[in-house]
Structures are given as C-alpha cells and as structure tokens.
Amino acid sequence: MTTITPRRRRLNLRGALTPWLFAFPAIVLFTAFLVIPIAYSIFLSFRGYQVEGGGAYGRRVEGFVGIDNYVGAITNPELLAGFGRVLIYGAIAIPTVLGLALLFALLLDAPKARLTGFSRTAIFVPYAVPGVIASLLWGFMYLPSTSPMSYIAREFGGSSFDFFGYPALYFSLANIALWSGVGFNMIIIYTSLRAIPSEIYEAARIDGASEMKIALRIKIPLVLPAIVLTGLFSVIGTLQLYSEPATLRPLASTISSTWVPLMAIYQEAFTNDNLGGAAAASVLLAGGTLVLSVVILRFFQRRTFGDAE
Amino acid sequence: MKTQRTAFNSTHGRRRVVLASLLVGGFALAGCSGAAGGPDSGGDVTLEFWTWSLKSADPRAQEIIDVYEAENPGVTIKLSEVGGTTETTSKLLAADRADDVPDVVQLEYRGIPAVVSAGAVRDITEDVADSRDSVADNIWELSSLGGQVYGVPQDIGPMMLTYRTDLFEQYGVEAPTTWAEYAAAAETIHAQDPSVSIASFSATQFEFFAAQAAQAGAEWWSTDGDSWEVGIDSEASLQTADYWQDLVDRGLVSVEPLLTPEWNAKVNSGKILSWAAAAWAPSVIYSVAPDTAGNWASVPLPQWDAGDPAVSFLGGSAYLIPEKSKNAEAAAKFAAWLGASDEGSELLLTLDMYPGGNAGREATLSNEPPRLMPEQTDFYERADEIIDNTTIPITWGPNVNVASSAFGDALNDAALNGKSFRDVYIATQKAVVADLEKSGYTVK
Numbered sequence: 239m240t241t242i243t244p245r246r247r248r249l250n251l252r253g254a255l256t257p258w259l260f261a262f263p264a265i266v267l268f269t270a271f272l273v274i275p276i277a278y279s280i281f282l283s284f285r286g287y288q289v290e291g292g293g294a295y296g297r298r299v300e301g302f303v304g305i306d307n308y309v310g311a312i313t314n315p316e317l318l319a320g321f322g323r324v325l326i327y328g329a330i331a332i333p334t335v336l337g338l339a340l341l342f343a344l345l346l347d348a349p350k351a352r353l354t355g356f357s358r359t360a361i362f363v364p365y366a367v368p369g370v371i372a373s374l375l376w377g378f379m380y381l382p383s384t385s386p387m388s389y390i391a392r393e394f395g396g397s398s399f400d401f402f403g404y405p406a407l408y409f410s411l412a413n414i415a416l417w418s419g420v421g422f423n424m425i426i427i428y429t430s431l432r433a434i435p436s437e438i439y440e441a442a443r444i445d446g447a448s449e450m451k452i453a454l455r456i457k458i459p460l461v462l463p464a465i466v467l468t469g470l471f472s473v474i475g476t477l478q479l480y481s482e483p484a485t486l487r488p489l490a491s492t493i494s495s496t497w498v499p500l501m502a503i504y505q506e507a508f509t510n511d512n513l514g515g516a517a518a519a520s521v522l523l524a525g526g527t528l529v530l531s532v533v534i535l536r537f538f539q540r541r542t543f544g545d546a547e
Numbered sequence: 548m549k550t551q552r553t554a555f556n557s558t559h560g561r562r563r564v565v566l567a568s569l570l571v572g573g574f575a576l577a578g579c580s581g582a583a584g585g586p587d588s589g590g591d592v593t594l595e596f597w598t599w600s601l602k603s604a605d606p607r608a609q610e611i612i613d614v615y616e617a618e619n620p621g622v623t624i625k626l627s628e629v630g631g632t633t634e635t636t637s638k639l640l641a642a643d644r645a646d647d648v649p650d651v652v653q654l655e656y657r658g659i660p661a662v663v664s665a666g667a668v669r670d671i672t673e674d675v676a677d678s679r680d681s682v683a684d685n686i687w688e689l690s691s692l693g694g695q696v697y698g699v700p701q702d703i704g705p706m707m708l709t710y711r712t713d714l715f716e717q718y719g720v721e722a723p724t725t726w727a728e729y730a731a732a733a734e735t736i737h738a739q740d741p742s743v744s745i746a747s748f749s750a751t752q753f754e755f756f757a758a759q760a761a762q763a764g765a766e767w768w769s770t771d772g773d774s775w776e777v778g779i780d781s782e783a784s785l786q787t788a789d790y791w792q793d794l795v796d797r798g799l800v801s802v803e804p805l806l807t808p809e810w811n812a813k814v815n816s817g818k819i820l821s822w823a824a825a826a827w828a829p830s831v832i833y834s835v836a837p838d839t840a841g842n843w844a845s846v847p848l849p850q851w852d853a854g855d856p857a858v859s860f861l862g863g864s865a866y867l868i869p870e871k872s873k874n875a876e877a878a879a880k881f882a883a884w885l886g887a888s889d890e891g892s893e894l895l896l897t898l899d900m901y902p903g904g905n906a907g908r909e910a911t912l913s914n915e916p917p918r919l920m921p922e923q924t925d926f927y928e929r930a931d932e933i934i935d936n937t938t939i940p941i942t943w944g945p946n947v948n949v950a951s952s953a954f955g956d957a958l959n960d961a962a963l964n965g966k967s968f969r970d971v972y973i974a975t976q977k978a979v980v981a982d983l984e985k986s987g988y989t990v991k
Contacts, residue, residue, distance in 0.1 A: 289664070289987035294770035295692050295945070297666040298986060316956075383812035489807050491750065492963060494956035508637040509948045510982075511661065 276524075283307050283518035287511070307518035316496040317519060323408075324498050328476035331412035331419070336469060338416070339423035343461075344453050346424075347431045361424055364417035373485035376414045381489060402490035414482050419475075423468040430464035431457060466538045470531060477527055480504070499523055592874045593623045594881055595649040597635060600701065600864070600898060601626050611894045615884060622877060632658040632864070633948060639869065643667040648869035650878035653701060655864045656689040657754055657943045662867065663697055664945040669868045672696040674879035678887035686903045688940050690865040693770070698865030699879075699886035700903030701895065704825030705933035706758060706848040706858045709832060709919075711820045713842040718743075722846045726790060729823075729849045733799040736820065741798075746821050747810055748791060748800040750958035753951035754861060755824065756791075760784040761859045761939050763851050768944035774989035775944060780976035788968040795962050802962045811835040823848060825861040826930045829917035830899045843920045847933050859939040863903065901930065908934070946982045953978045 258265075286303035289296040311317060342361055346354050364372070378384045380401035388398035401410045434457065442452050458465075480500040487493040487501075495509070496502035499519070507516035601608035603626040612624045629638050632655040639662055642648045654662065662668050672695050679687070682700055690698035708729075710722060718736045723729035733745040757767050765784035769776045778784060794800045801819065803810060813819040815836045822828050826845070833840060848858055866882035868875050885891040892904025899917070902908060908931065916926040944950070957971040983990050 287665075287986060292989070293773045294775055294988070295660065295664055296988065298664050298945075299666075378808060381807070381809040383809050383816075488804060489809070491802060491804055491959045494959065495952050496956065505952055509633055509952055510946075511637060511640055511665070511948070 279517045280521055282514055283521050284514070285517075286514040303514065307514045308522070310515050311519040311522055314502070314519075316494075317499055317502045320496055320499040320502050324476055324479055326405075327408050327411060327479060327498075328473065330408050331415050332469065332472045332476060334412060335416055335419035335423060335472060336465065338420045339468065340427055340458070340461075340465065342420065342424045343427040343431055344457060346428055347457070348449060348453075350449075358425075358428070362421040365419075365421035367418060369414075369418070369481040370485050372414050372418065373482045376410070377486050377489045380410055380486075402486075402492045404492065407490070407492050411479075411482050411486070415475075415479075419472065423472070426468050427461055427464050430461040434460050462538075466534070470534055473530065473534065474527055477523065477530075591621045591623070592877045593625055594651060594874055594878050595625045595627065596651040596653075596881075597627055597629050597639070597649045598651075598653040598866075599628050599631060599635075600653060600895075600900060602628055605898075607897050611885070611891075611897070614890070614894065615881060619881075622881070624881065631655075636661055636948070639667055640665055643869060643871060646871060648871045650868065650872045650874050651882050652867045652869060653864050654698070654867055655862060656698075656860070656941075657947050659690060659697055659865065659867070660692060660943050660945040661947060663692055667870055668697055669870045669872070669875055669879075670695045670697060671699070671868055671879050671882075674868075674876065675699055675883045675887065678883045681887040681889070681892075681906065682904050683934075685934075685937060685940070686860075689860060689863065689903075690867075698867045699882040700863070700865050701886045702827070702863045702900040703903045703934070704827055704860050704862035705901065705930045705937060706823075706825050706861045707828065707845040707930065707933065708821055708823045708848055709828045709843060709845045710822075711817065711839070711842055712844045714743075714817050714820050722844070723849045724847075725853050726849045726851055730790070730794060730799070733794060734797070737799045743818050743820065744799065744801040745819075746800055746823065747805060747813075747819055748795055748802050748962060749805045750802075750962060751804055751955045752824075753947075753954055756787065756954070756958075757941065758859045758861045760787045761941055762848070762857065763787050766942065767950075768942045770942065771991060774991050775983055776991045777944070777976055777979050777983070779950070779979060780973045785969050785972055788972045792968040795968075796965070802959075806831070806835065815839060825863075826901045826933075827862060829919040829926075833917065833919040837918075840919050841921060844923045845920065845926060845929065847929065847936070856933075856936040857938045858933065858936060859941045860937055863901070865903075944979065944983065945988070946979060946986070949982045950975055950979045 284302060284304065284307065285300055286306060287298040288301050288303070290299040291297060342357075345351060346358055351357075367375075379386060380399075382388045382398035382400075385398065385401070392398060400406060438456060438460075439452055442456055447455070478500055479498045483493050483497045484501055484504075487495065487497070495505050500523075503516045503519045503523070506512045506519065601611065603609070608626065612626065616622060616624060627649075629635055635652060635654055636658050639648070639652055639654075643665065648667075652668075659668075675696055678699070686700045686703055687696060689703070690696060690700050708722065715722065715732075718739055720732040720735050721728075723732050729745070736743055736745050760767060760779075760783065763783045763786060765781045765787070766776070766778045767784065769778065791800075795802060801813070805822075810819065814832065815838065817839075822832065824831075829843065829845060832843065847856060850856060866886055868878045868882060872878050885895070886902075887904045889904070889906035892902040892907030893910045895902040895904075896907050896910050896914060901911065911927040912931065914927055915921070916923050920926060954971065954975040957974055958968065960966065961968050961971050980990050
C-alpha cells in the first residue's frame with residue numbers, strides 16, 4: 239500500500255493535467271478573443287466621457303458613470319424602434335427563408351429529382367456572395383433610374399416601383415437575405431434528410447404511402463431538429479441584421495442611420511463617440527440573444543431532440 | 548445536446564463580430580500608424596498625414612509632396628486616406644486613446660470642436676504665428692476656437708448655386724438671387740414637367756441647413772463665456788424649416804440623397820437642375836456628369852432679403868496636429884507650408900480645390916474656370932466676391948455629429964411622411980442640449 243499510493247498520486251496528477259494540456263490552445267484563444275473582449279466590453283459599458291474643468295471647450299475625460307449607459311440604451315427610442323423594425327423584417331424573412339429551404343431540400347431529396355447535383359450547387363451559390371456585395375447589386379436593381387424591373391414597367395406604360403418605400407422596404411431587404419439564406423439552410427436540412435435510413439421509406443412505400451405523405455409524415459418530423467437549428471440561426475442572424483440596411487442606406491432616404499439595433503450601436507460608438515453607450519447596448523443585445531436562444535431551445539428540446547432533461 | 552452546443556457557439560461567434568468591431572478596432576488602428584518616425588531631435592522624420600484631398604495614388608498630390616520633401620531633406624510625408632470627417636474623427640480619437648497617432652490630420656471645420664474637446668489635437672497658435680498674414684482673418688477663424696488656432700486652413704467653400712444654364716433657359720427661368728425667386732423658379736420648372744425638379748432635397752446636408760439658417764440670422768451653436776447656447780429652434784432657424792417644408796409639401800423638390808446612382812442619373816438626364824452648395828460643387832458634379840460640361844454656371848447663393856449678400860462658408864477643411872504627435876513641430880511646419888504658404892496654397896489649386904491661403908486665392912483669378920463650366924470665365928471672380936461677403940462666422944459645437952445624425956434621420960422621416968419640419972428642428976435642439984448637458988457642459 240505505502241509504495242503504491244505515491245505512484246498512483248503521480249499518475250493521477252498526470253492524468254489530471256493531460257486534458258488541460260490538450261485544451262490549452264483553445265483556452266488561450268477563447269480567453270484572448272472572447273473572454274477578455276467581453277469583459278472589457280462590460281467594463282466599458284460603465285464608463286463615459288465627462289467634461290473636466292468646465293468652460294465651453296473643456297476637455298472630456300473618461301470616467302465611471304454607473305448604470306447611466308444602460309439607462310440611456312433602454313430609454314433610447316431609436317434603439318427600441320430598431321428592434322420593432324427587425325421584428326417585422328424577421329416575420330417576413332424567417333418563414334420565407336426556412337419554407338423555401340425546406341421545400342428545395344425535399345424536392346432535391348425526392349426520388350424522381352433529376353440534375354440534383356447541379357440544382358443543389360445553383361441554390362447554394364448565392365450564399366457565396368457576401369452580404370455587402372449582394373446589397374449593392376440589389377440596390378442598383380431597386381433604384382428607379384437603374385432598375386431593370388422599373389424599366390420594363392415603364393416600357394409597358396406603368397410607373398417605376400418604389401422598392402424603398404414602406405412597407406415594400408421590408409420585402410426588398412428580406413429578398414436580399416433570401417438568396418443566401420435559402421442556400422445555406424437548404425444544405426443543412428438536405429444533409430439531415432440524407433441521413434435518414436432508406437428502410438423507413440421502403441416500409442412506408444410498402445404500406446402504400448405516396449411521396450407527398452412520406453415527405454409530410456416522415457421526412458419533416460425527422461428533420462425537425464435541423465429545422466429548429468436553422469430557425470435559431472435565423473433568429474440570431476435577424477437580431478444582428480446590419481450589412482444589408484447599412485449598405486443600402488446611402489441609396490435610400492427611408493433607411494435612417496439607426497434603422498436596426500446594430501446600426502444604432504455603430505452610430506453610438508463611431509459617430510457620437512460614445513463607446514460606453516455602444517458597449518451597454520451591445521451587452522444588452524448579446525444578453526437578450528442568449529436568453530432568446532435558451533428559451534427557443536428549451537421549448538423545442540423535449541419535442542424534437544427527445545432529450546429527457 | 549450536440550446541436551445545442553453548436554447553436555451556442557454560433558451565438559458567441561456572431562456576438563464576437565460585434566464586440567470585436569467595437570473593441571479590437573482600436574488596436575488594429577494603432578497598428579496602422581506604427582511606421583511613424585522618431586522624435587524631432589532624431590534628424591530624419593516621417594510625417595504620417597491622414598488626408599482625403601491628397602490621395603497617394605494621385606500623381607498631382609505626389610508632386611506637391613515631392614516639392615516639400617526636396618526643400619526639407621530628411622522629411623518624408625506618408626499619405627493615408629482614412630475616410631471623411633466622421634470616420635477621421637472616430638479614428639483620430641481611437642488613435643489618441645491608443646497613444647499612437649498620425650502627425651497631420653485633415654478634418655472639416657465643423658469637426659474641429661469635437662477633437663479639441665477630447666484633447667486630441669494641439670493648440671498650434673504659436674507654431675503658425677509666422678503664417679498669420681498669409682491667410683485672411685475670416686478664414687483663420689474657421690479653424691480657431693476661443694481665440695486659439697487649432698488648424699491650418701486648407702480649402703474653403705464660398706457658397707454658390709450651381710445650375711444648368713441651358714435647361715433654366717428652356718424652362719424660362721433666371722438664376723434666382725433670393726430664396727423667394729428660387730421657390731418661384733422651382734414652381735415654374737415643375738409646372739412644365741412634373742418629372743423635373745430644381746434640386747433634390749437631401750436631409751443629410753446638415754451643414755447646408757446650418758449655413759442657410761445662419762444666413763437668416765440664426766446661430767445653431769454659440770458660446771457665452773463658459774457656457775453654450777444652442778439656437779437650432781430659434782425663430783430665424785425655424786423659418787428656414789418652413790421654407791423647405793413648403794417646397795417639399797408642394798413636391799417642387801425631389802426628396803432623395805445626393806450623389807447616389809439615382810441622383811447622378813437624374814443630373815445627367817436633366818431631371819435635377821441645380822445644387823445649392825459651394826465653390827467645390829462644380830468639380831463634384833463634373834465627376835458624376837462630365838457629359839453635361841459646358842451647360843452649367845455658378846452664381847452666389849440666393850439671399851433671404853434682397854441686397855443682403857452675407858453668407859457663411861460651407862465645407863472646407865483644415866490640417867490639425869494631434870496632441871500626441873512625436874513630430875509636432877515638424878508637422879506644424881509642414882501644415883503651415885501646405886495650407887498657408889504662397890507655394891503650398893498655389894499647389895493646392897492643382898487639386899481642384901478652392902485654397903484658403905491668400906496666394907492660392909490670388910492664383911485662382913488667373914486660373915481656367917472649372918471643367919464643368921469652361922464658358923464661365925468669371926467663375927473665380929464671382930467666388931472671390933462671395934468670400935468678401937462671407938461675413939457670418941459659424942461656431943460649431945463639440946457634438947456636431949450627434950446633431951447631424953439626429954437631424955438627418957428626423958428630417959428625412961418628416962420629408963417622406965409629411966410631418967412638421969419645425970418639430971425636427973425643435974427635437975434636434977433638445978437632443979443637442981441633452982447631449983451637451985450629459986457631457987457636463989453648461990448650457991444657457
């Protein structure tokens with residue numbers, strides 16, 4: 239006993255260290271690029287600039303301002319209005335994107351589908367176009383003087399479309415996101431579809447189920463976890479909508495400089511030189527996103543993932 | 548469980564983008580200016596110069612730099628373009644906080660108080676004392692606060708209305724000399740062809756609305772001893788709001804931002820006929836509508852009261868020296884040479900700008916008219932007259948950016964949705980006062 243105990247302890251020590259050693263690079267990166275920035279952001283959210291020494295051109299000095307920034311963010315009507323606009327946008331974009339992604343995935347998975355490789359790539363390709371580029375391309379297609387749609391409408395005696403008016407603007411923006419969103423989400427759902435064992439389909443066909451019935455009764459329930467996942471991605475992506483409206487803003491007077499929450503945060507930080515206020519709003523947005531994600535996952539967990547808590 | 552973890556990672560990943568752009572941006576910026584040279588005593592210096600007027604890819608700008616470098620052996624000027632006034636301001640403040648700053652920074656006059664109140668730029672009154680006589684006093688005033696000089700003027704914007712001569716003639720209107728005539732001309736033009744407007748109404752032209760209010764006798768910002776006064780909702784200012792409300796309500800101006808593909812197309816096709824701005828407008832219009840050259844002319848800005856030509860300057864910028872520059876003296880010397888000296892300000896004219904220095908202004912008189920209006924041989928004489936009439940000093944507050952974004956968004960909304968323009972001016976007043984008070988300034 240006495241000779242074994244120290245040996246075992248040494249072994250235990252080495253055994254305890256090994257996982258940390260393997261995790262070390264990840265921990266370093268995680269700390270440097272996630273923990274420290276988040277901690278610094280929370281620190282900044284309690285800081286602000288105050289004039290010192292008085293005078294009309296007194297110097298603004300950084301200092302602790304308590305929860306002023308949070309109060310400012312919560313009571314900022316533009317930030318709240320931005321969440322309202324994101325909500326409307328999301329109500330249009332998310333069901334459309336997910337619906338089309340599911341439809342295309344089911345069509346590609348249908349046994350009679352032809353040219354699936356080509357179609358899959360074609361649907362996925364728009365995802366490779368960066369959001370800013372897509373917004374610029376669509377921006378030109380929306381402006382009355384450069385829009386081919388408006389040109390055709392005028393040639394047939396109509397008038398130009400007002401793509402940047404209300405409520406058309408929401409659809410115009412959703413349309414830009416649609417192209418890349420459908421491709422990305424379709425691939426996730428399609429991959430999930432391919433993982434379903436084919437014996438299930440055979441059994442269903444023997445029982446006389448039509449392809450439509452198989453899609454509705456077997457495929458969709460089985461890929462529900464993938465749909466929930468893509469839905470969660472979409473909700474998060476919607477809350478963080480930025481590049482499309484920010485890119486279109488110089489082209490459209492209907493898009494204000496604080497149109498969505500992230501634009502309001504950007505403006506606070508880089509136009510109004512209020513990093514503290516921007517940090518506070520960011521912390522609130524991140525916290526809200528986290529809570530929303532947990533709620534969505536909890537809600538679907540038992541039903542779709544079959545986890546018994 | 549696996550799915551859940553993936554989802555959370557993504558949350559963090561996306562959030563990181565937000566945080567990174569907010570926080571790490573400062574570090575990245577600091578890295579950019581790492582190439583700056585040693586202190587003055589070290590002999591050779593490299594001056595990092597943030598400017599959008601002198602582009603490093605522009606051979607004419609490079610020639611100017613070559614002249615200075617040849618005259619001042621050991622000095623190297625490094626040009627970098629970091630964006631316009633708004634971007635430059637935020638980058639300068641970030642660089643200042645990171646203790647790694649450029650040596651010379653170009654900024655529009657309206658951006659100066661924000662960086663002065665942040666303590667980011669140097670008081671160069673002493674450094675430029677020898678150059679005082681090379682620039683007119685009303686121009687030095689643009690880059691001075693409370694009697695101290697913070698920048699060397701580069702260029703100025705005498706206010707002008709630039710319009711299509713051929714189409715004004717076609718619609719039977721004369722160039723307006725008062726704002727009442729401008730409104731009448733707008734009506735005449737629009738009545739003949741509803742698709743044509745005298746101009747676009749762009750709510751983002753904050754500085755123009757401020758200048759026009761100043762022309763009417765309002766002072767948007769002013770200092771009284773140690774406290775600020777804000778006059779955006781003064782009666783004179785609100786009357787200018789009413790003026791535009793009327794034109795917009797009657798549909799006589801098209802509500803749209805400037806210099807978009809849409810605006811450019813309308814200028815090219817003769818649907819937008821004028822732009823009330825400054826002497827720099829012709830080169831901007833030329834850059835988007837070169838085919839219309841020869842059909843334009845510039846006249847003094849319309850007046851509120853006939854016979855009262857007093858206006859303020861619109862736009863233009865100055866060279867500032869960051870407080871933490873290690874080469875401040877060499878930098879101030881270069882800035883004074885480029886903006887104020889006879890040689891420098893004449894060379895600036897080659898960049899199609901209206902120089903602030905006396906010699907550069909003098910040189911404009913023998914210069915060819917802008918490419919947009921080769922026939923208007925008296926262009927620069929008219930501009931010079933306007934400068935003599937530029938007797939309204941404008942004071943900018945330390946929170947112009949706050950005002951300009953609040954104002955632009957609200958005015959756009961009002962113009963598009965038929966809301967009251969007066970309310971926009973009143974709301975902007977409140978936002979500006981609240982922001983000043985929040986920062987700890989005294990407001991009267």
